Amino acid sequence: MFHRRPLVVLISAATCAVVLSLRAAAADSIPSVLVSRQLFTSEKLSIGDVVTLSANRAGADPRQFRVAGSYKPLPDPMRLGAVRHEVRMHLPDLINMTADPRDPMSSETVDAINIAITKDTKGGNTTKGKDTKSSDTDARTAETFAQDLATRLPGLIVRPTAVGADRAAPFIVLERFHLAIAIVTVIASSIFLLALMLMLVDERRSTVGILRLIGYRRSRILIYVFVEGLIIAAAGAAIGIVIAAAFQGGVNQFFQWRYDTALVFVRITPAIALRSISMAVPLGVLAAVASSWTLLRRDVFALTRR
Amino acid sequence: MIAARDLVKTFSMPAGPVHALRGVSLDIAVGEYLAIRGPSGCGKSTLLHILGCVDAPTSGALAFDGRLVQSLPDADRSALRLRGIGFVFQRFFLLPMLTAAENIDLPQAEAGIGREARRRRTAELLDYIGLSHRADHRPSQLSGGEAQRVAVARALANRPRLLLADEPTGELDRTTGEQIATLLDRVQRDGTALVVVTHDPAIAERAERTLMMRDGQITGEEERKVREGRG
Amino acid sequence: MNVTGRALVFAGRNLLRQPGRASVGILGIAAVGALLLDMLLLSRGLVVSFRDLLDSVGFDVRVLASDAAPMGGPRLPDAPIAVQQLAALPEVDEAMMVRFVDASVDETAAHKFVHFSMTAVDLGRRRPWTVKGGQDLDSAAGAAILLNPRLAEALHAKPADVVSIRVACVTERAALPPVTFRVSGIAEFPFDDATWLGGAASSDTVMRACGGGVVPADMILVASRESFGAEAAAAAIRRVRPDLHPVTNEEIVTRMQQQGFTYFRQISAVLSTITMLFGFLLITVLLTVSVNQRLGEIAALRALGFSRRRVAADVFWQSALLVGVGGVLALPLGFVLALWLDRILKAMPQIPATLHFFVFEPRALVWQAILLVVTAVLAALYPIRLVVTLPIAATLRNEVIG
Numbered sequence: 011m012f013h014r015r016p017l018v019v020l021i022s023a024a025t026c027a028v029v030l031s032l033r034a035a036a037a038d039s040i041p042s043v044l045v046s047r048q049l050f051t052s053e054k055l056s057i058g059d060v061v062t063l064s065a066n067r068a069g070a071d072p073r074q075f076r077v078a079g080s081y082k083p084l085p086d087p088m089r090l091g092a093v094r095h096e097v098r099m100h101l102p103d104l105i106n107m108t109a110d111p112r113d114p115m116s117s118e119t120v121d122a123i124n125i126a127i128t129k130d131t132k133g134g135n136t137t138k139g140k141d142t143k144s145s146d147t148d149a150r151t152a153e154t155f156a157q158d159l160a161t162r163l164p165g166l167i168v169r170p171t172a173v174g175a176d177r178a179a180p181f182i183v184l185e186r187f188h189l190a191i192a193i194v195t196v197i198a199s200s201i202f203l204l205a206l207m208l209m210l211v212d213e214r215r216s217t218v219g220i221l222r223l224i225g226y227r228r229s230r231i232l233i234y235v236f237v238e239g240l241i242i243a244a245a246g247a248a249i250g251i252v253i254a255a256a257f258q259g260g261v262n263q264f265f266q267w268r269y270d271t272a273l274v275f276v277r278i279t280p281a282i283a284l285r286s287i288s289m290a291v292p293l294g295v296l297a298a299v300a301s302s303w304t305l306l307r308r309d310v311f312a313l314t315r316r
Numbered sequence: 317m318i319a320a321r322d323l324v325k326t327f328s329m330p331a332g333p334v335h336a337l338r339g340v341s342l343d344i345a346v347g348e349y350l351a352i353r354g355p356s357g358c359g360k361s362t363l364l365h366i367l368g369c370v371d372a373p374t375s376g377a378l379a380f381d382g383r384l385v386q387s388l389p390d391a392d393r394s395a396l397r398l399r400g401i402g403f404v405f406q407r408f409f410l411l412p413m414l415t416a417a418e419n420i421d422l423p424q425a426e427a428g429i430g431r432e433a434r435r436r437r438t439a440e441l442l443d444y445i446g447l448s449h450r451a452d453h454r455p456s457q458l459s460g461g462e463a464q465r466v467a468v469a470r471a472l473a474n475r476p477r478l479l480l481a482d483e484p485t486g487e488l489d490r491t492t493g494e495q496i497a498t499l500l501d502r503v504q505r506d507g508t509a510l511v512v513v514t515h516d517p518a519i520a521e522r523a524e525r526t527l528m529m530r531d532g533q534i535t536g537e538e539e540r541k542v543r544e545g546r547g
Numbered sequence: 548m549n550v551t552g553r554a555l556v557f558a559g560r561n562l563l564r565q566p567g568r569a570s571v572g573i574l575g576i577a578a579v580g581a582l583l584l585d586m587l588l589l590s591r592g593l594v595v596s597f598r599d600l601l602d603s604v605g606f607d608v609r610v611l612a613s614d615a616a617p618m619g620g621p622r623l624p625d626a627p628i629a630v631q632q633l634a635a636l637p638e639v640d641e642a643m644m645v646r647f648v649d650a651s652v653d654e655t656a657a658h659k660f661v662h663f664s665m666t667a668v669d670l671g672r673r674r675p676w677t678v679k680g681g682q683d684l685d686s687a688a689g690a691a692i693l694l695n696p697r698l699a700e701a702l703h704a705k706p707a708d709v710v711s712i713r714v715a716c717v718t719e720r721a722a723l724p725p726v727t728f729r730v731s732g733i734a735e736f737p738f739d740d741a742t743w744l745g746g747a748a749s750s751d752t753v754m755r756a757c758g759g760g761v762v763p764a765d766m767i768l769v770a771s772r773e774s775f776g777a778e779a780a781a782a783a784i785r786r787v788r789p790d791l792h793p794v795t796n797e798e799i800v801t802r803m804q805q806q807g808f809t810y811f812r813q814i815s816a817v818l819s820t821i822t823m824l825f826g827f828l829l830i831t832v833l834l835t836v837s838v839n840q841r842l843g844e845i846a847a848l849r850a851l852g853f854s855r856r857r858v859a860a861d862v863f864w865q866s867a868l869l870v871g872v873g874g875v876l877a878l879p880l881g882f883v884l885a886l887w888l889d890r891i892l893k894a895m896p897q898i899p900a901t902l903h904f905f906v907f908e909p910r911a912l913v914w915q916a917i918l919l920v921v922t923a924v925l926a927a928l929y930p931i932r933l934v935v936t937l938p939i940a941a942t943l944r945n946e947v948i949g
Binding site: 317361362365368370371377390391394395399401402403405407409411412414422423425426427457474482489492516 | 560563564680724843847849850855856880938939944946
Binding site: 094157160164167169179180183184186187189190194195197198199201202204205206208209212213265269304 | 565567568571572574575578579581582649651654660662713715806809813818821822825828829832833836840847884888891892894895896
C-alpha cells in the first residue's frame with residue numbers, strides 16, 4: 011500500500027521537472043545577441059533579458075532575441091562623438107530578419123566576406139620566426155590574393171585591409187597635426203623662457219658687475235650660468251613630466267566620460283618623456299647662456315653704475 | 317600755512333611696535349625756511365612724509381591752509397601734492413628714460429598745463445638751475461649735482477607753495493652740496509616755503525628755524541637771525 | 548593730451564627702456580596670438596567649409612530612406628515615384644535621384660584592376676559636379692561617363708576615349724559583362740577626397756549597364772524654390788511622404804558638428820584656453836618684474852602728485868601695448884600657420900579635397916581681439932594692484948636704505 015503524501019510529492023516534482031524542461035526548450039529557441047556596452051547601459055539591460063529588434067524603423071516584423079552579454083565596441087577615433095548603440099548577432103539571424111521575402115536570393119546575399127589568410131599558404135613554405143618584416147609580407151600576400159580572386163571571380167570587389175605606406179591614415183595625420191601644434195607651443199615657451207631669463211639676468215646686473223670688477227673672467231661667469239641653467243632646466247623638465255603624468259589620468263577620465271569611450275587620449279611614455287627632456291634642457295641652458303651673454307658683453311662700469 | 321597737532325606715527329613690526337612720532341606739533345608759515353635735524357631713526361623723515369601728505373599719521377591732525385588733510389580722499393591728496401607741494405629726494409628719482417627737460421615737463425603735463433606754457437616754464441626752470449645747455453641729456457649723462465638740480469626744478473614745476481626736501485645733499489660731495497644749498501636758498505627767497513630734513517650743517521645753518529628731534533619728539537628749536545631782504 | 552594719452556605715451560617710453568624685454572614679450576604674444584587665431588578659425592572652419600560644400604552642390608535638401616547618414620542606411624526602393632511626387636510640390640524646384648555603385652575597369656593586359664565609385668544621376672538642370680575638361684554629360688549622347696582627374700590618370704584616359712567598365716549592381720547576383728563607355732569629360736566632384744577614384748554617368752546609362760534592372764536610389768537631392776526655402780521644402784516632403792527622411796543642409800551640418808567635428812571643437816577650445824593662459828602669464832610676469840624694479844620711481848611719482856589712477860593707467864597701457872602690438876603681429880603669423888595646419892589636416896582620408904579646416908571669418912578676428920583685450924586686462928590686474936597699494940613713504944625709505 012502506498013502512503014498518500016510521498017506520492018503527491020513525487021508527482022509535484024515530476025510536474026515541476028516537466029514544466030522546467032518545457033521552459034528550457036522555449037528559452038533555447040530564442041536566438042541570442044551581444045549588445046554594445048553603451049546600449050546595455052542606456053537601456054538598463056541585464057544578461058538573459060529578452061529584447062525585441064526590428065530592421066524596420068516603424069518596428070514592423072519584430073523579432074525576439076536574448077541578451078547573451080555585452081561587448082565593448084572597438085574604440086574608433088573617427089567616430090568619437092557617435093553613440094555606439096550596436097548589436098551583434100549570428101549571421102543567419104540577421105539574414106532572417108532583413109531578407110526581402112519577395113526576393114528568394116536575398117537570403118543568400120551578404121555585404122562582404124572577411125578573409126584571413128594563413129601564413130603558410132604557399133607550397134608548405136613556412137615563414138615562422140624568420141621573417142623580420144612579416145607585416146610587409148602579409149600585405150604583399152593579401153594584395154596578390156586579392157588580385158588572384160578578382161581575376162577568378164569577375165565582378166567581385168576584393169580589397170586588402172592593410173593600409174599602404176603611402177596613404178595617410180587618420181592617426182598619422184592627427185599625429186602630424188599634434189606635432190605642428192607642439193612645435194608652435196615649444197617656440198612660444200622658448201620665448202617665455204627667454205623673457206624670464208632676461209629679467210633674471212637683469213636683476214643680477216650689479217652682482218655680475220662686482221664679480222667682473224674683482225677679476226672674474228667672462229668665461230668663468232658663463233660656466234656658473236651654464237651650470238645653474240642646466241640645474242633649473244633639468245628640474246623644470248622633470249617637474250613638468252611629473253605634472254603631465256599626474257594630469258594624464260584626469261584628462262583620460264574626463265574625455266572617456268565625455269565621449270563614453272575606452273579610447274586613451276593622453277599617454278606619457280618613456281620615449282615622450284625623454285623627448286621632452288631632450289628639448290627642454292638644451293632650450294633652458296641656451297636661454298640662460300644667451301641672456302647672460304647680453305649682460306657680460308657690456309662694459310664693467312656699465313654694469314655697476316646706478 | 318601748515319598746522320600739525322599731536323602727530324603720532326606707530327609702525328607695527330613683527331618684533332613689536334615702533335613709535336616713530338610721539339606727539340609732534342608744529343606750524344609752518346608761508347615762505348618759511350625750516351630745517352629738521354636729529355640722529356638717525358629719530359622720526360624726521362617720517363615727519364616730512366606726513367607733512368607732504370605721502371603718509372598718514374596714526375593719530376593727530378594736519379591742516380594745509382586750514383583744510384584737514386586726513387579727511388581728503390586719495391585723489392585730492394594727490395592733487396595737493398601735484399600743485400601745492402614739491403618733493404626733492406635724496407636719491408633724485410629722475411625718470412631715466414626722459415631727458416632733463418622732459419623730467420621737468422612731466423608734473424606740468426600731469427597738472428593739465430598746455431604745451432606752450434609748459435615749454436616756457438621748463439625753459440625758465442632750466443635757466444633757473446643753470447642747466448639750459450643740458451636740457452636734452454638723460455639722467456645717466458648728468459652728474460649727481462646736476463641731477464639733483466633737475467630734481468629741484470621738477471619739484472618747482474607747478475609753482476608749489478611748499479617744497480619738502482629729504483636729505484637733498486645726502487648723496488653729494490661737499491662742494492656739490494653747497495651748490496644745492498645755495499639753490500634751495502634762492503627757492504625760499506623767491507617765496508616758496510621750504511622744509512629740509514638734513515644732517516648737513518651747510519643746509520641747516522641757512523634755515524630760519526631749526527627743529528631738533530629725538531625719539532619721535534621735538535626736543536628743541538633754534539631760530540636764526542632773519543636774513544637781509546626779508547621783513 | 549588727456550590722462551589716457553599721457554599714460555599711453557608714458558607706457559610706451561617705459562617699454563622702450565627695456566627693448567629686449569619688450570620685444571620678447573611682444574614676440575611671445577605674437578606666437579600665442581597666432582595659435583589662438585588658428586584655434587578660433589578651426590572651431591568653425593569645418594562647419595563653414597562643410598556648409599559651403601553642401602551648398603555648392605546646388606541642392607539644399609537630401610531625402611533618405613532612414614535617418615542614417617547618406618550612404619550609411621537603406622536605399623529608397625520606389626525612388627522614381629518619389630521623385631515625381633516631390634518634383635510636383637510647389638516648394639520644390641528640382642528633384643534628382645542619386646545612386647552610388649561600384650565599378651571596375653579590368654586591364655587584363657597588366658592584370659591590374661582599377662576599382663572606383665560611380666555616381667548615377669538623372670540629368671537635370673543642376674549637376675553636382677564641375678566640368679574641367681571635355682564636355683558635360685548629355686542624355687542624347689549614349690553611354691558616356693565623366694571621370695574625376697585621379698581616375699582619368701589611373702586609366703590613362705582623356706575626353707573622347709573609350710573605356711570598358713564593369714558595373715557592380717545591387718540586384719544582380721552574377722557578374723555582368725563590361726560595358727563600353729565614352730569618356731565625355733573630366734570633372735571635379737565636391738565630395739571627392741585627394742585619392743578618391745570616381746566618375747558619374749546618367750541613371751539610364753547605369754541601369755542599362757546593370758542589365759536594365761531597377762537600381763534603388765541612395766538618396767534624392769532636392770533643390771527648394773527660393774521663395775520657400777529648405778525648411779519649407781523639407782516640411783512639405785514630410786507631409787506628402789511621411790515614410791521618407793528629408794534633411795536640410797543645415798541639419799546635416801548640425802549633425803556633423805555634434806559628431807564628426809567634435810574632436811576639432813574640443814582641441815580648439817583646449818588650445819584657445821592654454822594660449823590665453825600662456826599670454827596672461829607672460830604679460831603678468833613681465834609687468835610684475837618691471838614694476839618691482841621701479842618701485843622707488845613709482846613711489847617718487849606718487850609723492851610728486853601722480854594719482855593712483857594715473858600710475859595704474861601706466862601699467863594698464865603697458866599691458867595693452869604689449870598685447871596690442873603682439874596681437875597685430877599675430878595676424879600674418881596666424882594666417883601662415885593656418886595654411887600649414889590646414890595642409891596637414893586635409894591629408895586625412897575621406898576628407899573632400901575642397902573642404903578646409905581653417906576658414907577665415909571676420910568674427911574670428913573679432914573674437915581674437917576680444918580675448919586678447921581680456922588677457923591684457925587680466926594680466927595687468929596684479930601689477931596694477933601692486934602700484935595702487937604701494938606704501939609711498941615706506942617705499943621711499945626702503946629705497947634710501949637699500
